[in-house]
Amino acid sequence: MPRQPILPLVLDRRKDASLQAQLAVGLKALIRSGVLRPGAAVPSTRELARDQRISRNTVIQTYDRLIGEGYLEAAPRRGLFVSAVLARTSPRAAARTAPPRLPDAVDRLDAPVPFRPCQPDVRLFPLRLWNRLRARVLRSNGVHLLHYQSQLTFGLPGLRRSLATYLRESRGVQCDWRQIAVTNGSQQALYLLASLLLKPGSRVLMEDPGYLGARAAWMQAGATIEPVAVDAEGMRIPAEQRVPAPLVYTTPSRQFPTGACLSLSRRLALIEFAARNKAWIVEDDYDSEFRYSRPPLPSLQSLDTSGRVIYVGSMSKVLVPSLRLGFVVLPPPLVARFAELRAVLDDHGPLIDQATLAEFIESGALFTHIRRCRSEYARRLDALVESAQRQRLPLTFPHTDGGMNLAGFFADPDCDDEKHARRLRRAGFDVPSLSHYSLQRSQAGLVLGFTAFEAPEIRDSIRRLGQVLSRRQQGAGRVA
Amino acid sequence: MPRQPILPLVLDRRKDASLQAQLAVGLKALIRSGVLRPGAAVPSTRELARDQRISRNTVIQTYDRLIGEGYLEAAPRRGLFVSAVLARTSPRAAARTAPPRLPDAVDRLDAPVPFRPCQPDVRLFPLRLWNRLRARVLRSNGVHLLHYQSQLTFGLPGLRRSLATYLRESRGVQCDWRQIAVTNGSQQALYLLASLLLKPGSRVLMEDPGYLGARAAWMQAGATIEPVAVDAEGMRIPAEQRVPAPLVYTTPSRQFPTGACLSLSRRLALIEFAARNKAWIVEDDYDSEFRYSRPPLPSLQSLDTSGRVIYVGSMSKVLVPSLRLGFVVLPPPLVARFAELRAVLDDHGPLIDQATLAEFIESGALFTHIRRCRSEYARRLDALVESAQRQRLPLTFPHTDGGMNLAGFFADPDCDDEKHARRLRRAGFDVPSLSHYSLQRSQAGLVLGFTAFEAPEIRDSIRRLGQVLSRRQQGAGRVA
Numbered sequence: 001m002p003r004q005p006i007l008p009l010v011l012d013r014r015k016d017a018s019l020q021a022q023l024a025v026g027l028k029a030l031i032r033s034g035v036l037r038p039g040a041a042v043p044s045t046r047e048l049a050r051d052q053r054i055s056r057n058t059v060i061q062t063y064d065r066l067i068g069e070g071y072l073e074a075a076p077r078r079g080l081f082v083s084a085v086l087a088r089t090s091p092r093a094a095a096r097t098a099p100p101r102l103p104d105a106v107d108r109l110d111a112p113v114p115f116r117p118c119q120p121d122v123r124l125f126p127l128r129l130w131n132r133l134r135a136r137v138l139r140s141n142g143v144h145l146l147h148y149q150s151q152l153t154f155g156l157p158g159l160r161r162s163l164a165t166y167l168r169e170s171r172g173v174q175c176d177w178r179q180i181a182v183t184n185g186s187q188q189a190l191y192l193l194a195s196l197l198l199k200p201g202s203r204v205l206m207e208d209p210g211y212l213g214a215r216a217a218w219m220q221a222g223a224t225i226e227p228v229a230v231d232a233e234g235m236r237i238p239a240e241q242r243v244p245a246p247l248v249y250t251t252p253s254r255q256f257p258t259g260a261c262l263s264l265s266r267r268l269a270l271i272e273f274a275a276r277n278k279a280w281i282v283e284d285d286y287d288s289e290f291r292y293s294r295p296p297l298p299s300l301q302s303l304d305t306s307g308r309v310i311y312v313g314s315m316s317k318v319l320v321p322s323l324r325l326g327f328v329v330l331p332p333p334l335v336a337r338f339a340e341l342r343a344v345l346d347d348h349g350p351l352i353d354q355a356t357l358a359e360f361i362e363s364g365a366l367f368t369h370i371r372r373c374r375s376e377y378a379r380r381l382d383a384l385v386e387s388a389q390r391q392r393l394p395l396t397f398p399h400t401d402g403g404m405n406l407a408g409f410f411a412d413p414d415c416d417d418e419k420h421a422r423r424l425r426r427a428g429f430d431v432p433s434l435s436h437y438s439l440q441r442s443q444a445g446l447v448l449g450f451t452a453f454e455a456p457e458i459r460d461s462i463r464r465l466g467q468v469l470s471r472r473q474q475g476a477g478r479v480a
Numbered sequence: 481m482p483r484q485p486i487l488p489l490v491l492d493r494r495k496d497a498s499l500q501a502q503l504a505v506g507l508k509a510l511i512r513s514g515v516l517r518p519g520a521a522v523p524s525t526r527e528l529a530r531d532q533r534i535s536r537n538t539v540i541q542t543y544d545r546l547i548g549e550g551y552l553e554a555a556p557r558r559g560l561f562v563s564a565v566l567a568r569t570s571p572r573a574a575a576r577t578a579p580p581r582l583p584d585a586v587d588r589l590d591a592p593v594p595f596r597p598c599q600p601d602v603r604l605f606p607l608r609l610w611n612r613l614r615a616r617v618l619r620s621n622g623v624h625l626l627h628y629q630s631q632l633t634f635g636l637p638g639l640r641r642s643l644a645t646y647l648r649e650s651r652g653v654q655c656d657w658r659q660i661a662v663t664n665g666s667q668q669a670l671y672l673l674a675s676l677l678l679k680p681g682s683r684v685l686m687e688d689p690g691y692l693g694a695r696a697a698w699m700q701a702g703a704t705i706e707p708v709a710v711d712a713e714g715m716r717i718p719a720e721q722r723v724p725a726p727l728v729y730t731t732p733s734r735q736f737p738t739g740a741c742l743s744l745s746r747r748l749a750l751i752e753f754a755a756r757n758k759a760w761i762v763e764d765d766y767d768s769e770f771r772y773s774r775p776p777l778p779s780l781q782s783l784d785t786s787g788r789v790i791y792v793g794s795m796s797k798v799l800v801p802s803l804r805l806g807f808v809v810l811p812p813p814l815v816a817r818f819a820e821l822r823a824v825l826d827d828h829g830p831l832i833d834q835a836t837l838a839e840f841i842e843s844g845a846l847f848t849h850i851r852r853c854r855s856e857y858a859r860r861l862d863a864l865v866e867s868a869q870r871q872r873l874p875l876t877f878p879h880t881d882g883g884m885n886l887a888g889f890f891a892d893p894d895c896d897d898e899k900h901a902r903r904l905r906r907a908g909f910d911v912p913s914l915s916h917y918s919l920q921r922s923q924a925g926l927v928l929g930f931t932a933f934e935a936p937e938i939r940d941s942i943r944r945l946g947q948v949l950s951r952r953q954q955g956a957g958r959v960a
Contacts, residue, residue: 068777069777069778070743070744070747083745085744085745085748102656102659102812109624109625109627109629109632110624110627110629111623111624111627112627119628122627123623127618131615131618135611138607138611141589143591144589144590146602146605146607146800147589147590147592147602147800147801147802148590148599148796148801149589149590149802151590152589156589157588179582183826184664184827184830185826187824187825187827188826191825191826213824213827217824220821220824263550264549264550264551264563265550265563265565267550268565297549298549316628320627321627321628322625322626322627322629322830322831323830323832324826324827332582335582341700343696344667344671344693344696344697345667345668345671345825346664346665346667346668346804347665347667347693347804348804349664350664350802350803350804350830350833352802
């Protein structure tokens with residue numbers, strides 16, 4: 001009959017973990033499970049060493065460690081005991097704890113399927129050049145880019161200067177570089193602005209249909225959303241003289257998701273409206289670089305003489321989303337408060353990517369990349385419009401001069417576009433309805449992003465999409 | 481006499497900008513400044529082309545662009561006019577706007593000066609290896625790491641799995657990988673927890689002296705801080721049975737900034753306290769990897785059977801701060817709410833660094849790096865303790881077994897430690913006082929971070945620091 005060990009411990013000499021570590025883990029398990037009870041004496045070091053056929057030194061060191069961790073305590077001249085304080089942990093409490101119920105976690109990396117909106121083609125991104133520039137800034141800035149730089153809540157000054165020049169030249173934005181804060185994507189800028197400018201119950205005027213990320217940020221701050229209708233000239237400016245809303249959100253360059261461009265007269269009316277009501281205008285300029293037939297319109301901020309426009313931009317569309325590089329141009333009175341809140345939120349963003357982006361802008365690579373994307377995306381837009389016509393999609397596309405998405409409107413403005421979107425989702429598409437982005441009843445339509453897909457894929461997908469939509473209509477016809 | 485041009489425009493053929501772009505900018509400036517007034521006719525394309533000696537095509541294209549941008553409007557058969565809507569912008573408004581007053585912006589990258597606390601030595605970081613692993617993950621994950629991955633609010637599953645294993649093996653943390661959220665530094669985790677768990681007026685029990693980043697997060701949420709005194713066994717657990725506080729913040733492995741380790745009996749008492757009061761415990765395990773004489777203590781989370789400990793950790797000390805990689809282990813009931821708020825806050829963090837970190841952990845490089853830092857930092861700690869003794873600094877150091885900082889206490893517990901800190905700051909040091917971290921009156925002392933400085937620099941700096949402190953004492957003596 002095999003000899004019974006004095007403690008039910010199994011040490012495995014083949015394991016990577018040292019015998020001392022195994023012994024410690026085993027003893028703690030015996031204590032936690034109640035086999036060794038609080039106040040009980042433990043075997044002497046000599047006994048346990050003999051019993052487990054290990055060196056006495058291993059036992060001494062392990063006991064020493066458990067004393068240090070508070071599991072054991074020494075009574076002078078009486079030996080070692082399991083700490084009495086452990087009597088206060090109840091092993092039953094552990095048993096009572098239900099196994100954790102967790103939401104299903106997504107466990108995969110995602111590639112966009114046709115026609116998910118707002119997805120740049122990351123395959124066009126000059127990753128090698130980016131990595132070369134990254135290596136260069138790491139060489140020249142030495143280790144400084146690795147430290148905490150808590151004084152740089154707004155990001156690297158070099159990048160902020162480059163952005164100021166870029167925004168002035170390409171978007172007409174008038175600002176000092178110190179007004180620019182680099183953020184973790186434009187979403188963080190929207191969240192911070194919501195936290196700074198809104199209180200529970202604040203009213204926010206927002207384009208409807210409109211961008212859901214912005215709406216979520218305003219609602220997180222407890223604001224009430226006042227949907228503002230959109231037509232071919234963009235957001236309709238409220239006719240009332242006084243509207244007690246501290247914030248207006250707009251995408252003037254290309255209304256998201258309809259694609260309408262805010263006309264100059266409305267831009268001026270909006271700025272007047274904001275000045276009259278002492279409201280802030282958040283101008284979200286998410287994809288204005290991509291305008292194919294004409295140069296991009298200058299920003300709303302460039303027209304603003306009252307300092308009430310907050311310009312929000314992003315490198316997610318121009319470069320790649322996963323860098324999470326956004327920025328905001330703050331009117332001077334907001335600079336200090338924004339910096340304070342950002343410091344509490346997450347101190348500052350990752351610096352190596354910021355330094356690389358500055359180099360990317362300064363070297364001219366950004367302009368080259370934008371030009372390349374612009375001509376490639378223009379071809380894809382043509383492919384989309386042509387195939388839509390050839391396939392006789394039951395949609396009209398009024399705004400086809402730019403952007404990353406096309407909004408197609410159904411002939412019947414009241415049809416159930418969400419039904420079409422669901423049917424397309426089941427067929428493997430990612431084509432949101434206009435209703436998806438709307439609080440009010442909006443004109444029925446679908447939003448097709450085309451920039452992440454090459455022309456042949458676009459043509460093929462439009463053909464299949466046309467089949468799904470026409471089956472639907474026939475099906476609907478049969479039922480009626 | 482030189483001929484007067486019909487419009488005061490100066491085009492420069494040597495400039496990089498095209499003549500068309502220069503003409504557009506010039507015309508818009510004339511419109512904005514009021515030289516060309518709303519409703520005024522502009523010269524015909526033929527006239528202006530002749531006048532400026534440029535091709536008529538250039539003028540046609542420029543006018544076309546300004547029509548598109550709304551600056552000009554065409555009246556059929558009458559010609560082109562400056563848009564009437566522009567009458568609503570007042571050039572005087574622009575002139576009235578004061579030049580922006582901006583806070584002074586810091587324009588430099590910072591290296592820590594002795595003895596700034598909590599600074600790892602970024603020169604020890606194996607940057608080349610990191611870059612090699614980064615290149616490897618970019619090759620193997622293709623372009624997927626560049627896309628939006630909004631479904632991965634909590635970070636890359638691969639990294640979360642690696643962290644779960646790492647935390648179990650090194651810190652005894654018991655969790656499913658789906659409970660782990662990767663955050664932009666631990667500060668973002670603290671901010672998100674504050675937003676989720678606190679309301680204005682909520683009471684937060686917090687070690688005093690304690691970590692200012694955490695205090696700022698609780699206060700941002702409108703909470704009231706209840707300072708809890710700290711002694712040689714760490715935080716004193718309140719004796720009252722019922723304390724209506726939803727959150728307790730603690731640094732049990734090494735109390736920040738005193739360095740005390742929370743004793744086992746207090747750990748158990750704290751867990752009981754939280755269970756009794758239905759409070760959450762935020763365990764900030766900011767530098768437990770650095771313990772030089774014994775293995776690190778297991779985490780408080782590992783003792784918790786009631787699921788009330790939220791474990792917050794960071795790679796800022798173990799790797800480098802500028803990566804901004806922190807994480808939090810959430811009790812299952814908090815997982816879904818945390819994810820929701822994170823999505824609104826900034827969607828998700830940068831992914832390439834996350835994938836690189838996963839590879840860094842899996843390849844064993846993290847353990848190698850920690851071991852290297854541990855032995856190097858142990859030498860620096862020895863250098864600090866020895867020089868402090870040799871220089872007879874008027875400070876005692878009770879906790880010298882680990883960490884990145886040493887808290888030194890003055891013999892007179894009521895002396896004005898902030899005066900010493902200010903004097904040291906003027907002498908070029910960065911040595912905060914214990915009062916700096918305290919709401920209540922705390923024992924007088926100074927906090928010395930030693931990990932960012934090599935042993936010779938430490939010895940030299942301690943010598944100079946000793947001179948500053950003794951001058952101060954002599955000075956004080958002379959005045960008295």
